[in-house]
Amino acid sequence: MSGSGAFIGLAFIGLLALLFWWSWPFRPKVKLPEDRPDIAYRPFTIRFDVECRGDDAAKIVEDHAVSSELTKFLKGISTEQREQMFSFAYNASSKELTGRASGELRDTAVLLLVDLSGSMAEQIFGIAGEIEAIRDHLSKQGSAVMVAGFTTVGWKGGQSRQEWHYAGRPAHPGRLCDLLHIIYHDFGEPSQSPQFEPWMHVPLFENVDGESLRWAKGKLLSRLESKKLLIVVSDGAPVDDSTLQENGPLILERDLRMVPLLTTALFKRTVHLY
Numbered sequence: 001m002s003g004s005g006a007f008i009g010l011a012f013i014g015l016l017a018l019l020f021w022w023s024w025p026f027r028p029k030v031k032l033p034e035d036r037p038d039i040a041y042r043p044f045t046i047r048f049d050v051e052c053r054g055d056d057a058a059k060i061v062e063d064h065a066v067s068s069e070l071t072k073f074l075k076g077i078s079t080e081q082r083e084q085m086f087s088f089a090y091n092a093s094s095k096e097l098t099g100r101a102s103g104e105l106r107d108t109a110v111l112l113l114v115d116l117s118g119s120m121a122e123q124i125f126g127i128a129g130e131i132e133a134i135r136d137h138l139s140k141q142g143s144a145v146m147v148a149g150f151t152t153v154g155w156k157g158g159q160s161r162q163e164w165h166y167a168g169r170p171a172h173p174g175r176l177c178d179l180l181h182i183i184y185h186d187f188g189e190p191s192q193s194p195q196f197e198p199w200m201h202v203p204l205f206e207n208v209d210g211e212s213l214r215w216a217k218g219k220l221l222s223r224l225e226s227k228k229l230l231i232v233v234s235d236g237a238p239v240d241d242s243t244l245q246e247n248g249p250l251i252l253e254r255d256l257r258m259v260p261l262l263t264t265a266l267f268k269r270t271v272h273l274y
Helices: 003-023 054-063 068-075 079-097 124-140 158-166 209-221 241-247 251-256
Strands: 050-053 108-115 144-152 179-185 227-233 262-266 269-273
Touching: 050 054, 054 179, 079 124, 108 124, 108 209, 124 144, 124 227, 144 209, 158 241, 179 209, 209 227, 209 251, 241 251
Parallel strands: 050 179, 108 144, 108 227
Antiparallel strands: 144 179, 227 269, 262 269
């Protein structure tokens, strides 16, 4: 190969490597801008945020490719294995709840909110079984119950980040991703047997906890019950790379801390009661 041909070949390989690195959801972290606590938290746009039912979430998964590591892990769990994890957790949790009747649960609206970020992949089907058992128990005790999950529509900011690019990439733009809230069971719907199918294809992307808690709070405040309880199941801090890259490392965590927090243990798992 001539010198020029070798140079072109190496340049082409380098370009492919750069494109691969940029498209990788878990690429090495770039240097984040300086944190600006003096700038109030805000979304750059809410035009592309989505609210859907659990049965419609599979379409989100189909339309947005997840990381190969996560894809490989989830593909390694068969439908039968997923259902077994769900059923085991449901039965164990239902047994633990047996006999825990409480009149205090009447006239109460309860929203069970699940973090559906990628880090939850290893335990999500078991969590779903636990959540369904809690929903069933609370409904039998006279509570109005809603079950929902929160994540993003996809990786790397989605349409919100694209719109930011079109706007000239202003500094410190605020939240730069498309939020996704999934309703698995809504207030007022009849209590049913445990629903595994809606949980089978769960979008597992990133998590913006603060705004999702405000979304859930809005759902609760629309209820007429005298008591309202928000239970959040999560495994860590809020993360969205697109937002952090343009706003600094603490913007999402600082916003989450604006929500009053009480931590308790439920089924040997840490949850947050708001």
